[in-house]
Structures are given as structure tokens and as C-alpha cells.
Amino acid sequence: xxxxxxxxxxxxxxxxxxxxxxxxxxxxxxxxxxxxxxxxxxxxxxxxxxxxxxxxxxxxxxxxxxxxxxxxxxxxxxxxxxxxxxxxxxxxxxxxxxxxxxxxxxxxxxxxxxxxxxxxxxxxxxxxxxxxxxxxxxxxxxxxxxxxxxxxxxxxxxxxxxxxxxxxxxxxxxxxxxxxxxxxxxxxxxxxxxxxxxxxxxxxxxxxxxxxxxxxxxxxxx
Amino acid sequence: xxxxxxxxxxxxxxxxxxxxxxxxxxxxxxxxxxxxxxxxxxxxxxxxxxxxxxxxxxxxxxxxxxxxxxxxxxxxxxxxxxxxxxxxxxxxxxxxxxxxxxxxxxxxxxxxxxxxxxxxxxxxxxxxxxxxxxxxxxxxxxxxxxxxxxxxxxxxxxxxxxxxxxxxxxxxxxxxxxxxxxxxxxxxxxxxxxxxxxxxxxxxxxxxxxxxxxxxxxxxxxxxxxxxxxxxxxxxxxxxxxxxxxxxxxxxxxxxxxxxxxxxxxxxxxxxxxxxxxxxxxxxxxxxxxxxxxxxxxxxxxxxxxxxxxxxxxxxxxxxxxxxxxxxxxxxxxxxxxxxxxxxxxxxxxxxxxxxxxxxxxxxxxxxxxxxxxxxxxxxxxxxxxxxxxxxxxxxxxxxxxxxxxxxxxxxxxxxxxxxxxxxxxxxxxxxxxxxxxxxxxxxxxxxxxxxxxxxxxxxxxxxxxxxxxxxxxxxx
Numbered sequence: 049x050x051x052x053x054x055x056x057x058x059x060x061x062x063x064x065x066x067x068x069x070x071x072x073x074x075x076x077x078x079x080x081x082x083x084x085x086x087x088x089x090x091x092x093x094x095x096x097x098x099x100x101x102x103x104x105x106x107x108x109x110x111x112x113x114x115x116x117x118x119x120x121x122x123x124x125x126x127x128x129x130x131x132x133x134x135x136x137x138x139x140x141x142x143x144x145x146x147x148x149x150x151x152x153x154x155x156x157x158x159x160x161x162x163x164x165x166x167x168x169x170x171x172x173x174x175x176x177x178x179x180x181x182x183x184x185x186x187x188x189x190x191x192x193x194x195x196x197x198x199x200x201x202x203x204x205x206x207x208x209x210x211x212x213x214x215x216x217x218x219x220x221x222x223x224x225x226x227x228x229x230x231x232x233x234x235x236x237x238x239x240x241x242x243x244x245x246x247x248x249x250x251x252x253x254x255x256x257x258x259x260x261x262x263x264x265x266x267x268x269x270x
Numbered sequence: 271x272x273x274x275x276x277x278x279x280x281x282x283x284x285x286x287x288x289x290x291x292x293x294x295x296x297x298x299x300x301x302x303x304x305x306x307x308x309x310x311x312x313x314x315x316x317x318x319x320x321x322x323x324x325x326x327x328x329x330x331x332x333x334x335x336x337x338x339x340x341x342x343x344x345x346x347x348x349x350x351x352x353x354x355x356x357x358x359x360x361x362x363x364x365x366x367x368x369x370x371x372x373x374x375x376x377x378x379x380x381x382x383x384x385x386x387x388x389x390x391x392x393x394x395x396x397x398x399x400x401x402x403x404x405x406x407x408x409x410x411x412x413x414x415x416x417x418x419x420x421x422x423x424x425x426x427x428x429x430x431x432x433x434x435x436x437x438x439x440x441x442x443x444x445x446x447x448x449x450x451x452x453x454x455x456x457x458x459x460x461x462x463x464x465x466x467x468x469x470x471x472x473x474x475x476x477x478x479x480x481x482x483x484x485x486x487x488x489x490x491x492x493x494x495x496x497x498x499x500x501x502x503x504x505x506x507x508x509x510x511x512x513x514x515x516x517x518x519x520x521x522x523x524x525x526x527x528x529x530x531x532x533x534x535x536x537x538x539x540x541x542x543x544x545x546x547x548x549x550x551x552x553x554x555x556x557x558x559x560x561x562x563x564x565x566x567x568x569x570x571x572x573x574x575x576x577x578x579x580x581x582x583x584x585x586x587x588x589x590x591x592x593x594x595x596x597x598x599x600x601x602x603x604x605x606x607x608x609x610x611x612x613x614x615x616x617x618x619x620x621x622x623x624x625x626x627x628x629x630x631x632x633x634x635x636x637x638x639x640x641x642x643x644x645x646x647x648x649x650x651x652x653x654x655x656x657x658x659x660x661x662x663x664x665x666x667x668x669x670x671x672x673x674x675x676x677x678x679x680x681x682x683x684x685x686x687x688x689x690x691x692x693x694x695x696x697x698x699x700x701x702x703x704x705x706x707x708x709x710x711x712x713x714x715x716x717x718x719x720x721x722x723x724x725x726x727x728x729x730x731x732x733x734x735x736x737x738x739x740x741x742x743x744x745x746x747x
Contacts, residue, residue: 197551259491
């Protein structure tokens with residue numbers, strides 16, 4: 049059916065007389081109370097743990113890098129994939145890339161994309177960096193971009209995300225407001241709240257049936 | 271959607287005889303309902319949130335043509351392709367021809383009620399293209415060649431040993447009954463398929479007019495795989511899924527997961543705006559959105575039923591319904607089960623026999639309307655449907671005679687009182703406790719079955735209204 053005909057049918061059925069109704073004011077009625085950074089860190093950690101995620105707090109990027117290497121070794125990861133190195137630049141990592149079997153996505157031609165997908169499907173750990181953290185729900189925002197492939201947070205068994213406490217916002221409403229103010233939306237803006245879950249077999253909770261079975265957040269809070 | 275083979279009463283009887291089903295349905299709806307109550311309470315003043323939800327949906331649907339147009343333009347600006355389908359057949363045909371043009375052999379699907387509604391799987395099968403359900407519950411239901419039994423949890427009617435048997439037949443190997451084994455098998459098998467698939471098909475929970483985005487709330491992650499790995503992503507969308515902008519999406523995001531499963535937010539909430547962009551590593555090359563009418567526009571402008579398009583498909587009304595609790599989803603014989611289904615299906619398919627039956631499968635207790643996060647008066651709609659059914663030319667003369675008689679009696683106080691006296695006398699004489707003639711009652715048509723299972727206290731000789739003058743004097747004293 050043609051768009052004009054479809055919309056005309058809807059309009060005719062609605063049979064609206066007079067001018068079109070004005071767009072409503074933003075309906076979010078409860079203003080979010082002010083939070084200190086400390087409170088946001090607390091709340092985020094509690095909420096993420098409630099849904100089966102794990103959180104490590106680190107006071108410096110150097111300390112966080114060491115802990116990451118330790119974590120990957122302890123988990124026996126053979127292959128890892130990550131966002132492009134540029135995403136981690138401000139953290140000043142140097143050992144990570146040398147000491148771990150880490151395949152970082154670098155922009156390239158379509159052939160590289162196929163290879164990267166295969167690597168991600170085969171990887172034990174995907175390493176990402178979150179754009180925002182949502183304290184009220186323990187969620188993280190990942191907006192797709194050339195250096196930030198979707199597969200990293202999707203295909204490996206374990207998803208490790210770095211989150212800076214300066215990127216914490218109170219809740220989803222605040223995060224969507226931040227997204228709305230950006231102008232052009234990302235091709236995929238994904239909010240992740242804990243590991244992949246299902247209760248389809250006799251209401252029995254199971255993690256990782258399709259996505260990562262574990263979500264570990266390394267939270268940088270100096 | 272295939273017409274069910276048996277009549278409603280027969281389907282209900284089958285469901286009532288299935289003890290596993292009844293136990294599983296009760297357990298599931300109690301779990302979901304309790305989780306919802308807890309998380310709604312944590313939000314604080316849930317009634318105010320429901321009112322905000324109702325206002326938002328009412329505003330959007332009242333301006334649906336405008337918001338749909340805005341959504342279509344913005345989707346195209348982001349590189350997506352929009353299609354409009356008047357009915358189920360056209361929607362299926364669009365999907366099949368998109369798949370054919372791309373030489374597709376395998377389509378992976380994430381949960382979509384609209385795809386069930388338009389009968390997409392049979393259409394793909396007829397075109398020689400495999401359409402694979404990837405939501406764990408939906409996959410199990412597909413392997414068993416059945417239909418979903420609940421909007422949110424499709425396979426609550428299957429025991430783990432039935433699931434194991436299905437998987438063993440599929441695998442050709444022995445598996446044990448541990449949830450981890452069964453889920454692990456599904457992960458392995460479905461992963462292979464995801465990596466081969468040419469087309470991904472999903473539903474959507476909302477479509478944002480101001481950004482041209484489609485929004486999916488999921489827990490398993492198959493929705494992400496379906497929308498990330500295949501080259502082509504097709505979204506099926508009921509035309510009423512629109513929200514005006516991201517602020518209104520935030521409001522819906524407070525209501526939907528809480529009402530569906532009691533979660534504050536689902537594991538994944540994905541806001542997809544167009545296909546993969548230049549330089550991005552992954553994501554589909556093409557994004558097609560098929561907007562489906564299929565009877566929805568008939569409800570617009572109808573003061574009694576327009577609000578049914580406010581529905582956000584959370585399933586909260588199923589979880590509180592005393593009828594659903596007893597018979598589960600399959601007995602409804604339609605794509606959408608429960609109270610919402612009893613209203614939706616007849617509206618979508620007014621010519622089907624089902625239309626007249628489903629409205630009667632309700633106690634009109636109103637629990638559905640109280641549970642609804644956007645305050646749809648579902649039980650009022652059920653009454654209106656009964657009214658329409660009784661007025662149909664196909665309604666039996668008996669039905670119409672009864673209704674006319676009832677209307678006459680209820681409209682006249684004298685007749686009402688007389689009818690009450692007669693009914694009390696008859697009840698005391700026959701089916702009331704202690705009557706010598708009780709066995710007669712059990713032979714009655716309709717009431718007989720009920721009376722064989724239950725006892726009925728004897729009605730008092732005088733009604734409350736007849737007692738009132740004396741009571742009033744007593745109260746005054």
C-alpha cells in the first residue's frame with residue numbers, strides 16, 4: 049500500500065476536526081534528585097550486582113590496567129577482542145596490548161570486518177568501554193561508531209566493560225535526554241543491564257543462552 | 271493464522287485436563303505478577319505513572335497519522351526503507367519478496383507477535399525459505415509445531431523432559447535434563463544458524479517518530495544477534511507502536527519491563543536508527559520496516575475501541591486473569607491470548623466465529639483493567655463486544671430473546687422484584703442446599719455441570735430490599 053493512502057486512511061478514520069494537536073510537553077514528571085558522584089557509584093554497583101553483573105572499583109587507570117590483565121589471565125582467556133585502540137587512548141594503557149591475546153578492531157575494508165566478526169565469535173572475552181552508566185538500573189550505554197563494533201559486547205562468553213565514574217548519570221531518562229541532545233542518533237544505541245538471561249525452561253533462570261553469560265565492569269573512580 | 275480445530279469449550283476442556291499446564295501457568299503468572307507488584311511499588315505512586323502512560327498513548331494514537339508520517343521520513347533520513355501493509359497477506363508478501371530478491375535461504379527471527387499474526391512462517395515455508403525462531407521459548411514451540419502460550423514466556427506449557435525429547439530428536443544425540451545442558455545445546459545450534467543467516471526478522475516494541483528509530487526490549491540477546499549479523503534486517507511493526515520522541519520512550523521504558531516481568535529494565539534495550547554506517551565494523555547493510563495495519567485502523571475513531579491501540583503488549587492482563595490462570599494461552603485459539611486477546615482478535619478478524627466466543631470467556635471481574643499499565647478499560651470492551659455479538663444477525667434467536675427479556679426485567683423495578691422472588695423460590699425448591707430435588711439440578715443443561723462439582727447455599731426467603739424497611743427501623747433505634 050502506498051504511504052499516502054495508508055496515512056490518509058488513518059487520518060480519515062481518526063476524523064479529526066480542527067487544527068492538529070500540539071506535541072505534548074515532556075511527560076517525565078518526577079525530577080531526579082541531585083546525586084553525588086559517590087552515590088552514583090554506590091547505586092550503580094548495587095544494581096548491577098542484583099542482576100548478576102560484577103563490578104571492580106579502581107582508583108587509577110594504571111591500577112585498572114593491571115587488574116584487567118590479571119582478570120584475563122585468571123579466566124584462562126585464549127582470545128580476546130576489543131573496541132579500536134583509539135577508544136582507550138585517554139586511559140594511557142600500554143601493557144594491555146602487549147601482554148594479552150587481544151585483537152582490537154581497526155577500521156579497514158570490508159574483508160577486515162568479516163575477519164573481525166569471526167574473531168569475536170571465537171573470543172572468550174570482549175573488551176569495551178561504556179559511554180554512560182545508569183545508576184538506577186546498573187545499565188551501560190554503548191553507541192555504535194566506527195571504532196565501537198557491536199560484536200564485542202555480543203559474541204564473546206564474557207563481556208568486560210570499562211566505565212569512568214564521570215560518565216555516570218542517574219537513570220534512563222537522563223541517558224535518553226543526553227542521546228536526544230546529540231542530534232544524529234547512532235545506528236545502534238544499546239543499553240546493557242547485566243548478562244543475557246532467559247527463564248524459558250520451566251521458569252528456571254539461565255544466563256548466556258545467546259549473549260554473554262558474564263558481564264564484568266571495571267569502574268574507574270579516582 | 272490457522273483457525274483452531276475445536277470449539278472454545280473443547281479447547282478449554284483439554285486445557286483443564288492438562289495438570290502440568292495448569293500448574294505451570296499458575297506458577298508463572300504468580301511469579302510475574304508478584305515481580306510486577308514489587309517493582310511497581312519501588313517506582314513510587316504507580317497510579318500516577320499509569321495515568322502518565324495512558325495520556326501518552328492516548329495522545330499518540332489520536333495523532334497517529336502525523337507521527338507515522340514523521341517516523342517514516344526520519345527512518346528514510348537514517349537510510350532505512352519503509353513499507354506499508356494494509357493486511358496480513360500484503361505484509362507477508364513484502365517480507366517474502368524482500369527475501370526472494372536477495373536469494374535468501376535462511377531467515378533468523380527474534381520474537382514478534384505481529385509475525386505470528388500475519389502468518390509469516392508458513393509464507394516463508396511456502397516460498398522455500400527457512401524461517402527459524404531463535405528466542406529459546408519460541409524455538410522450542412517451533413520444534414514442537416505449536417503456538418506460543420504466553421506473550422512473554424511462549425513455552426510455559428512444556429516440561430523439561432518434553433524439551434529434552436524435542437532437542438534429542440533434533441540433535442540425534444542423548445542430552446540430560448539440566449537447564450544448563452538444554453540451554454547450552456540451544457546456544458551452540460542457534461549460533462551456527464545466526465552466522466549463516468541471510469535475513470534477520472524482528473518485531474519492535476516501539477518506533478520513535480522524532481528520530482526514526484525502532485526500539486527493542488529483550489533479555490536473551492537473540493534480538494541483538496538477529497539485528498546485527500545478517501546483511502538484511504526486516505522489522506515487523508504494528509502501526510500503533512509509535513512513541514513521539516525519546517522523552518516519551520523514557521516513560522514507556524519505566525512501564526513496559528516492570529509490567530511484563532517486574533524488571534526495572536530488560537537486559538538489552540536497543541535503539542536502532544538505520545543500517546550500518548560508513549566505517550562501522552558490523553550491523554546490517556539494509557534496514558526495512560514493514561508497518562502493518564491488518565484491522566487496526568478500523569478501531570480508530572471508534573469511541574469504544576480506539577483505546578485498544580494503546581496496548582504496549584506487556585502481558586500484565588494475562589497474569590492477573592482468573593480465566594487465563596485456569597486454561598492458559600492455547601485455549602483462546604488465537605495469536606493473542608488472555609483478556610487482551612479476547613478483545614484484539616475479534617477486532618482484527620470480525621468475520622471469524624472466534625469473535626463471538628472469546629468475549630464470553632471472561633468473568634468481567636476487571637482485574638485486567640486494573641493491571642494495565644496504560645489503563646485500557648479491557649472489561650468494558652468485552653461487554654461492548656458481547657453487546658455487538660447479541661445484535662448480530664447470526665446471533666441465535668434464543669440469545670436475542672434472552673437479552674430482550676433481561677433488558678425488560680432490568681429496566682422495571684416491579685418486574686425485577688417479581689423475578690427475584692420467583693428465582694429465590696425456584697432455587698430453594700430445587701438446587702439450594704437441603705432441597706430434596708437437588709438431583710434435578712444436576713440434570714439441567716449448562717448449570718448441571720457446575721452443580722455436580724459445587725454446592726449452593728439455600729437462598730433466603732426474603733431479599734435484602736424486602737428486609738430493608740425493618741432493618742432501617744432497627745438502625746434508627
